[in-house]
Amino acid sequence: MKGSKPLYLVATLLAVAGLLWAPQLIAAAPREATMGFVQKIFYYHVPSAWLCFLGAFVCAGGSIAYLFKDSEAGDRVGVAGAELTVLFGLCVLVTGPLWARKAWGVWWQWDVRLTTTLLLWMIFVAYLFARRYGGPGARKLAAGLALFGAADVPLIYISVSIWRTIHPKTTVVPTLQAGMRGPFWLSLGTFTVLFFVLLGMRLQLERARARVDELHLAVEDLEDR
């Protein structure tokens, strides 16, 4: 961990700088013709959504390592990924309806992206629930749930997309207006750096926790002797 400290510091500074700078660029970006001011939510909504899905992948990868290789590191990656999914997912699920109320006139639609994101979020909330309240065996159980969750998402996506979809397509991103492109990519970059900084912090915390448990057991052994 010691070797990665400078990198970690640089990343943290980058994230802070981005979080300070991006809002100014976003405020200065051109107003969208039809949606006006609410369109600016897009700069937070899209990066959060992409990191929510990234977190789910990270969690599923760690869970596979923990399930089949009994890798403790995999378990730590799993819980960190799940927490980030829930965190960024919450950002998506809060900013989305705020925008939808203005753009569609309703808070919620059973649209394919909305439904998929909501269920993905719920699966990872259940993951954290299982770990928190499950007691013995719950970590394996949660890892199994993450695996199902990863398999579930495409299925939910297909099943809901049979109904009509009104969510803006992903082609919105490459066809952005010139003035909007800069702030968007800065937002995305900042959120991504933030994601990895949080992931690193969370992993470090879990490692420290495991070490404390180890020491605790070692002391008990000494006392028994």
Next chain:
Amino acid sequence: MPFVRSAALLLWKDVVVELRAKELVYATVFFAAIVLLVFAFAFLGGPLPTVDVSAGVLWVALVLTGTLGIGRAFEREREGDTLRALMLSPLPRAAIYVSKLAAIALLMAIVETVVVLLMILLFHLSVAGEAPRLVAFLALGTLGFAAVAALFGASLGRARSRDVLLPLLTYPVVVPVLIAGTRGTVALLTGDGAVASYWLKFLLVFDAIFVTIAVRIFEPLLRGDS
């Protein structure tokens, strides 16, 4: 012992246990009837509800009843510590899982028969020409739901707050089953054959994926945390 024979023997054991106790069948059938009555009180009394409501009631009743049955089935295993005994035996792990899945599917099939009859009685469900396909929907939907619920039910054996966690873990995962089941049933009831076969295929794919994952992770889950 070959795989199929082990699974069949274990299934037979569960059937015999249930034939002697009759606890699960009575409890789940009665619970299903109560759930349907609750829905009937909520939706009936005025004009007859649309087919969407009937299909939804059917599948929600199945999921609720299945959860109750599975929770109780594994509670019984836990009281006797029989699952641990099975894991200590030299049987293939997947055979243990498949036998549990089959036992639960069998139980749910009995309950579903009663539920569909009650639906015809209370909700005027009319499936005359589409009966084989409705059976196919129920069978595939049950398999998908039970594949996930049986896995979690078995591995929640030692966990605290099992009763809370079983639906909490299972329901978000089996949402595709509920969507395919209800939409497919609606399509059947409104005579939209093409849509119904689409959802049937979807359920088939879903079942294949979930049974595969469940068979694969059954052992690590039961072994517990390292």
